[in-house]
Amino acid sequence: MPLSINLSLLPISHLIFIPICWFSVFLYLRVLYIIHQLRKNVFKSSFFLIIRMHAITDLLMFLYVELVARPRKYRVHNLFEAANDHWIPQLLWFSLTVIKNAMFLGYTVVAVNRCSEIFRFRNHVKFWSPTLILIVYLSEWLAPTIVLIPLFYTGNHNFSLIAAPSGGLFLRASPEFIKMCSRTSLYRYFASWSAHFCISSLLCIWCRLCRKLCQTHSSVLIDRNLQISTHQQT
Structure with missing residues (x-):
């Protein structure tokens, strides 16, 4: 069957944001290229290396949404058809879950890297x-x-692509699998850990900034007092 494209089911908001998303990714790739080109002198810290590696995960998630998730939900192309208890919806669900967990794990690594710069600055x-x-x-x-x-691959969880009333396709699985998957979703825990680390990092950075400002202000006051005392003596 030849590939066909149909945008009739896409909401107007998606038609507006799809070009914006692709343009944003183009800018993202441009920034990554600049970081890569200047990695030996300007962007040589470990933070930028982590960002460059984590970009692979971000791009995979973007491609999954644009080429798999959105076309499946709104039947943009005819590569996906309704299927019951099939390996394709199983693979789609598994891929999305792995990418999502890897993405939030990456956020946690970035947060830990920023925290370690504060708490273990010398090492x-x-x-x-x-x-x-x-x-x-x-x-x-x-x-x-x-x-x-x-x-995902132990037991029969009846992964299926079900035709939606709107014309798209929904991913479905057995209720037991959905309950088990929600209980074992790693990305929720890592998302909360990432938020905790980010907030801690911001607080520590703020404390260090305030301490430096206080030290600078104190040194300025000491210099002024010395100048005044020297002037009075002369």
């Missing part, structure tokens, strides 16, 4: 070596994959 550069960052990034994918494979 920060040595600790976040390129080898460690690569191992951590691979673990972001391996950990959810290892955990989720038995969940």
